[in-house]
Amino acid sequence: MKSCFAMRLPAMTIATAACVALAGPARSERADEPKPVEVRGSVAFAVDTNVPAVTVHGKSNVLTAHLRVRTAPDGTVLEGIEAALPVKSLETGMGLRDEHMRKYVFTAGDGRLPDLQFKSDKAVCAKGAPRQPSTCQLSGTLAIRGTARPFTIVLKLTEDGDTLRAVGDGTIALSAYGIERPSQLGVRTEDAVKLRFDMTGKVSDARAVGTTGKVR
Amino acid sequence: MRGPNTRATLLGAIALVVLSAASASALPTMIRLGYADCAACHIAAQGGGPLNAYGRGIDIAQSLRIGEDPTIDDNRRVTQDLRLVVQEQGTWTSGAAGVNFFRPRLMYRNATAISNALRFSATVTAESAHAPRPALGYEPAARSSTIFVNTALIHYKSSAAFELAVGRDQLPSGVNVPDLAFYTKSRNRLGYYDAPTQFKMYWGASRYHITPFVYAPGGNEPAGERESGAGSLAEVDVLGNHRTIAGVTFQRGTARNGDRRMVGAYARLGFGPWGILAEHDVTDRTRNGPAVVAFRQTASYAHVFWAVREWLVASGIGERLRVEAPFAESLNAGKVELAARLSNQATIVAGTRFERNVLTERWARSVTVQVALKTVQ
Numbered sequence: 001m002k003s004c005f006a007m008r009l010p011a012m013t014i015a016t017a018a019c020v021a022l023a024g025p026a027r028s029e030r031a032d033e034p035k036p037v038e039v040r041g042s043v044a045f046a047v048d049t050n051v052p053a054v055t056v057h058g059k060s061n062v063l064t065a066h067l068r069v070r071t072a073p074d075g076t077v078l079e080g081i082e083a084a085l086p087v088k089s090l091e092t093g094m095g096l097r098d099e100h101m102r103k104y105v106f107t108a109g110d111g112r113l114p115d116l117q118f119k120s121d122k123a124v125c126a127k128g129a130p131r132q133p134s135t136c137q138l139s140g141t142l143a144i145r146g147t148a149r150p151f152t153i154v155l156k157l158t159e160d161g162d163t164l165r166a167v168g169d170g171t172i173a174l175s176a177y178g179i180e181r182p183s184q185l186g187v188r189t190e191d192a193v194k195l196r197f198d199m200t201g202k203v204s205d206a207r208a209v210g211t212t213g214k215v216r
Numbered sequence: 217m218r219g220p221n222t223r224a225t226l227l228g229a230i231a232l233v234v235l236s237a238a239s240a241s242a243l244p245t246m247i248r249l250g251y252a253d254c255a256a257c258h259i260a261a262q263g264g265g266p267l268n269a270y271g272r273g274i275d276i277a278q279s280l281r282i283g284e285d286p287t288i289d290d291n292r293r294v295t296q297d298l299r300l301v302v303q304e305q306g307t308w309t310s311g312a313a314g315v316n317f318f319r320p321r322l323m324y325r326n327a328t329a330i331s332n333a334l335r336f337s338a339t340v341t342a343e344s345a346h347a348p349r350p351a352l353g354y355e356p357a358a359r360s361s362t363i364f365v366n367t368a369l370i371h372y373k374s375s376a377a378f379e380l381a382v383g384r385d386q387l388p389s390g391v392n393v394p395d396l397a398f399y400t401k402s403r404n405r406l407g408y409y410d411a412p413t414q415f416k417m418y419w420g421a422s423r424y425h426i427t428p429f430v431y432a433p434g435g436n437e438p439a440g441e442r443e444s445g446a447g448s449l450a451e452v453d454v455l456g457n458h459r460t461i462a463g464v465t466f467q468r469g470t471a472r473n474g475d476r477r478m479v480g481a482y483a484r485l486g487f488g489p490w491g492i493l494a495e496h497d498v499t500d501r502t503r504n505g506p507a508v509v510a511f512r513q514t515a516s517y518a519h520v521f522w523a524v525r526e527w528l529v530a531s532g533i534g535e536r537l538r539v540e541a542p543f544a545e546s547l548n549a550g551k552v553e554l555a556a557r558l559s560n561q562a563t564i565v566a567g568t569r570f571e572r573n574v575l576t577e578r579w580a581r582s583v584t585v586q587v588a589l590k591t592v593q
Contacts (some may be wrong), residue, residue: 052421
């Protein structure tokens with residue numbers, strides 16, 4: 001029996017997190033010097049089902065990401081973006097459903113339960129109007145069950161001093177990862193899972209060095 | 217004088233009651249998890265009665281004792297169960313002696329599929345103590361009965377989003393809480409023995425839901441109170457996330473002794489572990505006599521709930537009732553309740569309620585413990 005009324009795509013979240021780094025810090029005095037950003041945030045997901053009254057919602061508050069940020073003439077540049085989300089942190093509010101979700105959606109063929117991971121080498125955030133959020137399009141790969149697939153998400157970034165906040169929505173398709181839509185007793189989820197990211201990043205004064213995407 | 221041992225025993229007993237009191241019926245509080253209406257888990261679109269296969273799975277998943285991964289037959293033709301509900305209530309009113317009320321009820325619930333689209337459903341209750349709604353000067357209670365047919369309906373369901381039903385049942389209501397003592401229920405002919413003959417429709421799109429109905433007397437109303445009428449519920453999922461339902465309800469009923477016209481608004485809001493249920497109804501009534509008397513009744517209900525655990529839900533409820541002269545009433549009430557679903561077969565609810573009559577300055581308080589047991593196929 002396949003169950004899991006739920007699904008999640010936290011991975012996307014990760015991507016979002018990266019954005020956080022954007023614009024703000026880049027406009028600091030050493031505009032062309034990349035600075036590291038540590039990001040924390042949450043990702044929520046929602047997936048409709050074949051029953052009109054049933055939608056599965058879930059959330060994790062332990063999204064983490066790190067990246068470097070710098071300012072360029074055409075906007076803020078994010079580099080070396082890496083984000084991760086432990087699968088076990090995703091909860092739908094129903095323990096049995098969470099078990100099913102981990103088992104049928106996130107468990108790899110070898111029995112492992114790998115974290116969701118997002119990676120992107122670089123993203124440029126378009127400058128917004130004064131006092132308006134800038135828009136970042138993050139393109140990279142999102143890995144679910146350890147399988148990476150191309151993934152893009154658009155984030156709105158706002159800054160307040162050294163603090164950045166990024167919020168964005170995205171959608172993934174389970175079928176892109178070869179994941180069968182979970183079903184339980186006649187209720188089957190749709191293939192598309194909607195994601196919402198809400199992340200906050202702190203720009204460090206330390207200068208980032210290196211090109212591997214790791215923050216020092 | 218009580219010794220320390222006696223006190224300890226009493227405190228232990230109280231603690232036991234409170235701690236084990238968890239609720240047994242489920243409910244609109246499931247909005248917190250994205251269940252926008254009853255049809256997700258109940259065979260009947262209006263809720264109540266037997267659970268569908270998915271609902272039985274949820275019933276298990278929301279229990280303290282989950283046990284093994286459930287294996288449920290989702291292709292059965294007949295779904296039925298026996299449900300025993302035992303309720304003990306003590307009530308104390310200022311200036312009067314306390315009253316204890318013990319009410320055991322045995323219910324047989326059945327839903328039988330006749331074809332893919334047609335089914336029959338029924339709920340029959342046997343009880344030894346009756347609980348009619350308040351017998352008001354302007355609206356006498358429907359007659360109670362030791363054996364009572366709460367529901368007997370023929371349903372035609374053409375799709376997951378459309379259903380017709382004809383027969384006898386309680387009329388549809390906005391916030392469909394199972395407790396019929398709340399003013400929004402007991403003062404609007406939604407008591408335990410109110411089961412008018414009716415024809416109703418459920419139609420839902422992804423964000424909208426409409427339930428129009430027409431009705432006629434159920435047969436147990438007092439002479440002159442046999443009401444016929446029509447009404448509708450209309451609700452929308454405001455944010456499109458199945459957790460923010462807002463709706464309106466209207467109803468018009470006419471009887472020989474008087475008419476009523478009700479307009480109401482309600483909301484069911486879910487925020488993960490907690491949520492809010494709210495309803496406000498305004499009813500304009502007339503009573504026929506030597507002279508026709510017109511007056512207004514307003515009833516309000518606000519309910520905040522929190523799922524301490526999946527199986528344990530705590531609630532705080534506030535109510536308000538105002539009735540204009542010549543039947544003037546002014547009541548405020550509050551209730552605290554703890555409900556525990558011990559397994560898919562056993563639930564227990566404990567609560568205490570306070571009511572203040574603003575006109576007489578009298579207080580009434582009650583403590584209720586309810587245990588519900590059911591068979592599971």
